[in-house]
Amino acid sequence: MRKRAKDRLPGFLLVLPSIILIAIFVYWLIYRNVATSLDQTVTRATKRVLNPGGLANYSKLLGDGEYQHALFNLLVLTVVFVAGTMFFGLLWAVLLEKGVKGEGFFRSVYLLPMAISFIAAGVVWRWLLSPGVGEQAVGLNQLLAMMGLERFQNGWWQSPTQFSMAAMAIPAIWQLSGYVMALFLAGFRGISEDQREAARIDGASEWQLYRHVLFPQLSPIALSALIIIGHMSMKMFDLIYAIAGQNSYKASVPATLMWTQLFAQNNPTAAAVNATILLVLVAIVVVPYLIYTSKSEKGTH
Amino acid sequence: MRKRTITSAVTAGAVAVALAACGSSTPAPGDNAAEPTTGAAMETTAGGAGGDVGVFTWWAAGSEKKGLDALVKLFKEKYPNDTFVNLAVAGGAGANAKAKLAADLQNNQPPDSFQGHAGAELLDYIDADQIEPVNDVIDALGGDSVFPQKLLDRLTVDGKIYSVPSNIHRANVVWANTAVLKKAGINEVPKDLNAWMADMDKVKATGVATPLSVSGTWTQVQLFENVLIADLGAEGYSGLFDGTTAWDSDEVKQAVADYKKLLTYANTASDGDDWPVATDMVIAGKAAYNVMGDWALAEFTEKGKKEKEDFTYFPTPGTDGVFDFLADSFTLPKGAKNPGGAKDWLMLVGSAEGQKAFNLAKGSIPARTDVPASDFPPYQQSAMEAFKTNEIVSSIAHGAAVSLAWNTDISTAISKFYSTRDDATLVSDLTAAAKKYTS
Amino acid sequence: MATSTATATREAIPVRVTTGQAPGTEGTMTGRVIRYALIILFLVMVLMPLYVLIVTSFKHSANVTASEAWSLPRSLTIDGWQAAWKSLAPPLGRSLIMAVIAAILSSILGSLNGFVFARWRFPGATTIFTLFLFGMFIPYQAIMIPLQGMLIDVQSQPGMGWFDGIWKLIVVHTIFGIPICTLIFRNYYATALPNEILEAAKVDGAGMLRTYTSIVLPISAPGFVVTMIWQFTSAWNDFLFALFLTNRNNGPVTYALNELAGGQNPNYPQIMAGVLVASLPTLLVYILLGRYFIGGLMSGSVK
Structure with a gap:
């Protein structure tokens, strides 16, 4: 149906305050940050060149070994974090999805960690992920020993392997699997009972039912969960800050490195470069998704 | 390259000055003719300049907090006009606090005085033009007659002193x-x-x-x-x-x-x-x-x-x-809202009375030489003796x-x-x- | 299940009986045992960190070390809780004010925007909506440096000195909450608000605002539950903004908790009790309202 301009204007006016706020607080500030990242800076008293200015600021950071290490850590963290939350989220949703006594209780408990801030959870996870093994074992390593599983003891995120950052995903998975579960549960509820019925009647096993009937219908939810968890991982700061402190080489990611650049090295320009690259990385993932969803919606409207 | 040269000159100069085993080559504080701040000329108001005095430290817990509390108590007695505002930030040997401070300084919101490790760490603030010389305060406190010369050397950059030391620790x-x-x-x-x-x-x-x-x-x-x-x-x-x-x-x-x-x-x-x-x-x-x-x-x-x-x-x-020495000290940031109150604070921190109260509670030793060792427990007495007689080197970690x-x-x-x-x-x-x- | 007969009697009513079983009786016996065993196992795993927090918070500070984290307290004390409460009560109050106001404001804005984007569109609405959504995903690090400066500029205007601490956080959380709230409400209205009703209202001569207050708002409760819970939790749990925009005298509880945990002489029972105290409001929200949260998600807010 065609609407007249008279009808459309009020809609625009109602959204206008939000448009202005988002324009200033998101887009104007992003512009300011990018502008800062291109600055040439020289220390005031000794005239030492901190940042050469322009795109050279970017090549300087990208060429820095420490930054590359942080980027690699971020990749490891993101892959494990996303895979872990998707796995547990889906598994829990399947377990609780149908006919379990006390379902509401279990759901609430699984969701509970999400209520706790990263900074609070980090306090206890710092203990649990202590790297000591054998006689020095505390936290999870001690628990493993108590269960007779000493051979699985390890240094967690401080293990001497390249992929140690994977362990930092454990607390993150603990916190957000419940949320992914809730998303999937909502998805399951959206599938009508008739479809399951029809599949069962057609002789499908439970596995076939999930594999061919239910899971395909959850793929839009899986995609949004993927995007949500993925972008959370990229900007994760609190948890690492709380668990590893601010100057840990093993646990450094761009977001924590930015903290060091900004404050320990007193170099806001380099921090702005780092933040801009982070934004671009997130945009590479998110923008196609947003365009895809907005297109597919136009199709359905 | 020219920029680099200046850097290295200043940095090397500052470090050389700071680390010279004996301070004979160091210009005396206040020698710089361009510097208007000379000793006795400092104006102070009895009872304090008035207003809020925001002081930034990382003394938020334990013995450090007790030390700060002792200082604050004394500050209230001596400068009843001033209101002390505690801006302490806890954690990480001061790392969290330094981050917070850097943010405030970058945004031109300095506290009236902040804690800084004496020595090279202050170079960052000096280089960024964020703190003022406090030679006048040091001189008013008694200069090298009450502070050891080898300590003042470490606080001096280009003849100017940028902070008032409150206490000394040993890291070895x-x-x-x-x-x-x-x-x-x-x-x-x-x-x-x-x-x-x-x-x-x-x-x-x-x-x-x-x-x-x-x-x-x-x-x-x-x-x-x-x-x-x-x-x-x-x-x-x-x-x-x-x-x-x-x-x-x-x-x-x-x-x-x-x-x-x-x-x-x-x-x-x-x-x-x-x-x-x-x-x-x-x-x-x-x-x-x-x-x-x-x-x-x-x-x-x-x-x-x-x-x-x-x-x-x-x-x-x-x-x-x-x-292996480290010292805490207090600065006067550029653009402090209440420089008068900040100087009151610096005078208290540098006074014999302030140093005794603070160091007794914190467990460190006074930066001043005229605080009697007999007032302190055995460990501190031995540390005071060692500081007088030992070779002094500067700590990296601090x-x-x-x-x-x-x-x-x-x-x-x-x-x-x-x-x-x-x-x-x-x-x-x-x-x-x-x-x-x-x- | 006797699938062969089921196929034969596809339309027959008796088949329905198998799906109409009482909860917990579906599937084979072994299947059920495995299912419950897994559920309990995961329950224990999820609650494990909470167990450590709770037992440690009741121990005496003198005999707490990390190596005894798993053991029950030898004797109970609430010293840790008292100390935690004493140091966290003021920031707890500030967090409460901040998170409630920010949640309400973003929810209201989100509801208005969601209504427009779902049912009262204007040219370019899709583009603007997509631009909004991008604001939800940006790493806040990318705007933090100029944001900090901008808010300080506002604060230093004459008469704006009060604009500090949680007031800055209220502004920031409200604004950065707009995208998600808009999304949730838009998706909710898209399914819960039939076009026919709106058309009918239009025929009756109702304008946009009247349509919103008399038709949209009364059915918005499930959407508000989701956005309020979401926004309250994210404002409450935020640390990054708190770290950059507040200090110990005017900051929220996450800031205070970080200070408590980062102190030089850590008092573990106090810290662990502090974690619990600082998480209590959000935990309560999830325990009491978690059902509605999932229910709200299910009623069309997710896609």
Whole structure:
């Protein structure tokens, strides 16, 4: 149906305050940050060149070994974090999805960690992920020993392997699997009972039912969960800050490195470069998704 | 290149001034003719300038907080017109606080005074033009007649003093559990690192798996600097910061090897942990030794442990006769809202009365020489004596020897080494860091 | 299940009986045992960190070390809780004010925007909506440096000195909450608000605002539950903004908790009790309202 301009204007006016706020607080500030990242800076008293200015600021950071290490850590963290939350989220949703006594209780408990801030959870996870093994074992390593599983003891995120950052995903998975579960549960509820019925009647096993009937219908939810968890991982700061402190080489990611650049090295320009690259990385993932969803919606409207 | 030259001139100059073993070449404070701030001319109002005085520290807990509380109490008595506003930020040997402070300074929202480690760490603020000279306050307090010249040297950049020292700590002290040592049959203080590690073997033989305790990254940096002092000597160590000792020299390589060997006696530490975790291991008898600044004393006494009976302390083996120093000091930021009130605070911090009250509570020693040692407990008396007689070197981990940015690079290198244990990489990382900040 | 007969009697009513079983009786016996065993196992795993927090918070500070984290307290004390409460009470109050106001404001804005984007569109609405959504995903690090400066500029205007601490956080959380709230409400209205009703209202001559207040708002409760819970939790749990925009005298509880945990002489029972105290409001929200949260998600807010 065609609407007249008279009808459309009020809609625009109602959204206008939000448009202005988002324009200033998101887009104007992003512009300011990018502008800062291109600055040439020289220390005031000794005239030492901190940042050469322009795109050279970017090549300087990208060429820095420490930054590359942080980027690699971020990749490891993101892959494990996303895979872990998707796995547990889906598994829990399947377990609780149908006919379990006390379902509401279990759901609430699984969701509970999400209520706790990263900074609070980090306090206890710092203990649990202590790297000591054998006689020095505390936290999870001690628990493993108590269960007779000493051979699985390890240094967690401080293990001497390249992929140690994977362990930092454990607390993150603990916190957000419940949320992914809730998303999937909502998805399951959206599938009508008739479809399951029809599949069962057609002789499908439970596995076939999930594999061919239910899971395909959850793929839009899986995609949004993927995007949500993925972008959370990229900007994760609190948890690492709380668990590893601010100057840990093993646990450094761009977001924590930015903290060091900004404050320990007193170099806001380099921090702005780092933040801009982070934004671009997130945009590479998110923008196609947003365009895809907005297109597919136009199709359905 | 010209910019670089100036940098190196100023930096090297400042460091050389700060580290010269004797201060004869240093211009006396206030010599700079362009500097209008001379001694007695400082104006003060009896009872204080009035208004809020926001003071930024990382003294938010434990003995440090008690020290600050003692100062604040005195401040209220002496300057009733002023209102003290506590802007303390806790955690990480001041790392969190420094971050917060940097943010405030970058946004031109300085506190009226902030705590800074005396020495090279202040260079960052000086270089960024964020703090004012306080020669007038130092002179009004009595200048070099009450502060040791070798301390003032370390606070002086281009003839100007940028902060008022409040207290001094020693970072090369080993804290040991008497019972654990006794059980291992160790009765003597080891003379050097090798003798010390031999003792650690004895401790290990009695069933203590980790004779040495370490904690998060900065405590590892502190341990490493102790080893550097032991292997390079005071002069060689100080040379690391003015370019006279190369970071890839054989002595440094030896120190890295010794440090690596020491770590084999140590527990597996977690990067984020703070120092009490390591000190508590000694208290609990899970480790025999912990290298820690003398603030550890408070941790022992707080847990009800008695000197000699339960614990003992000695300079890190190989560093006897050297005092690895760090000092806290207070600054006057550019653009402070209440500079008058800030000067009241600085006068109090620098006064004999203020230093006695503060250091008694904090467990450090006064920066002033005219506070009687007899008022202090035994450990502090011995530290005051050592500070008078020993060679003084500056701590890396606590910002006396290197700027915050340089310290950050060293910390990263040490943190990296902790997981890789790769000697060559540590040496090359340290060399690269030094090149970045001294050349 | 007897699938062969089921196929034969596809339309027959008796088959329905198998799906109409009482909860917990579906599937084979073994299947059920495995399912419950897994559920309990995961329950234990999820609650494990909470167990450590709770037992430690009741221990005496003198005899707490990390190596005893798993053991029950030898004797109970609430010293840790008292100390935690004493140091966290003021920031707890500030967090409460901040998170409630921010949640309400973003929810209201989100509801208005969601209504427009779902049912009262204007040219370019899709583009603007997509631009809004991008604001939800940006790493806040990318705007933090200029944001900090901008808010300080506002604060230093004459008469704006009060604009500090949680007031800054209210502004920031409200604004950065707009995208998600808009999304949730838009998706909710798209399914819960039939076009026919709106058409009918239009025929009756109702304008946009009247349509919103008389038709849209009364059915918005499930959407508000979701956005309020979401926004309250994210404002409450935020640390990054708190770290950059506030200090110990005017900051929220996450800031205070970080200080408590980062102190030089850590008092573990106090810290662990502090974690619990600081998480209590959000935990309560999830325990009491978690059902509605999932229910709200299910009623069309997710896609």
